[in-house]
Amino acid sequence: MEVDIRLAAERLRQEEATRGAAQLVTPGDTVTGDGGFMRGHGTYKDGENLVASVAGFVRRINRLISVQPLKARYNGEIGDVVIGRVIEVQQKRWKVDTCSRLHSLLMLSSVNLPGGEQRRKTQEDELAMRSYLEEGDLISAEVQNIFSDGSLSLHTRSLKYGKLSQGVMVAVPSNLVLRRKNHFHDLPCGATVILGNNGYIWICATAVGEDGGAGTGGYVQNLERVPLPEREVISRLRNCILALAGSWMMLYDTSILYAFEASSKFQARDLLKPEVMAEVADLTRKRLDLEAAE
């Protein structure tokens, strides 16, 4: 058995990717000295100059200049699917961490009761909140509303949302997850992937059930041991997603599937090596470019 220690001096220098007209700035860089522009997000005025306050790309729309950051906290929109971890159980609501600037809130009135009952929540339900969702539980939910202070109000009023049981959660920068119609993907390799818009991605084995595994209302947890072949698929997917995220590639079902197929020649644990991750991302990018060109 071996330990892999490499030297920084032997690391290959990455070629500077030619990025066309996009301008990359770091905090403190002068974006423009021309005073005729309006100041957008990510910039501030320093005397005559417009200076960037975040690291990112310069975006110019007519006379408005803004800097779009590379890595930013998740800004929720209504209708986004998110994955969050319950942080606190409060009176009539749960506080959920969704990697945004403020914790999101899941109101008691916005959840389905176990068994799918539709009724008004009573005092007893309030006291029994902890039996539904506890601190540390992972849930999938949808953004229902945005409060005036910017925090999100979530709801799980559908059978496909709810508490997540056995699987792996991967955290990637939120701007790598595309906004699409469907965020729940059953991949042909036997795993289900939920791509949360907030950057949290959930991978689990595809549930085999009469209802097609669509959802049980989210309180029933399957805690049986997951068999080894499925675990191997899940960990391979996890490493592929991290490989794509490491090369700043957009994450959606096709890119993840291509990365999974490209990684089949490596062992799952070898996908942790930086050069293997770069190779998998590169192969995926080439395949996607080829498809786009057709």
Add this chain to the structure above:
Amino acid sequence: MLQNPSWEDHRTDGRRRRDYRPMELETGLVTHAAGSARLRLATTDVLVGVKAEVGEPLPERPRAGRLQFSVDCSANASPEFEGRGGEALAGSIASCLTRAYASPSALDLRPLSIVPARQCWILYVDILILECGGNLYDAVSCAVKAALFNARVPELDVSSADSGRVDVELSDDPFKLLRLDVENAPCLVTLLLVDSECIVDPTQEEEACSKASLVTAVTAGGLVTAVTKAGRGSFHPTTVASALEMAAELGAVLNRTLTEQLQVEEQIEDRQIRGFLG
């Protein structure tokens, strides 16, 4: 989170129980320190600097130098380290290292003595934790060993005058340097207890799933110099025995690989420091 995360020797990231994540090492980044090293273990980032100063030896060891460890958990690594939040962790890492190096079979500090019972070199090892991605103890100990390997201390000429006074002279030659033999410097191997099995090099998620861990200091020869138990959970005696066996085996491989790579790095001609931005 998965139940039984390491069942059938397959962890969430595909590693087996005894697999380490890839590490990246660089020495000599801090020019004004006697020795320095930076180690990246996946998302764990540790920077170590060694500074040498002249001081008094310990009364119980008059013919040896001293090693002083200090750990600083930067607030960049985790929001919990803000203010004084990181003090407990810093203290436990420092005391673990002190105990690991206190053993006589570990680093030989006698070459650091200048005048027995009066003056010796004290090596202040400062550890800065920049990013926390699990398995801090192992990363810190490997970086410390690399920094000590990199450390160069000026050689002093000691001459005793007739009156019994001892003269210590610093040589004019800036290349007359003393290097430590870190062959026996121990590396820490953390074994996390998950469901009565031990796993090595845990990620932060794996650490959150476990209640107990065993931190062992192992030398290149597979000798265990110190053992610390962390966490609230308990170990069964047979688990401890098999864990120590595993640690000794892994520690020997870790030490050997680290030393080999340090020697390879030394041989590189015109090595450019990549640092943090390279």
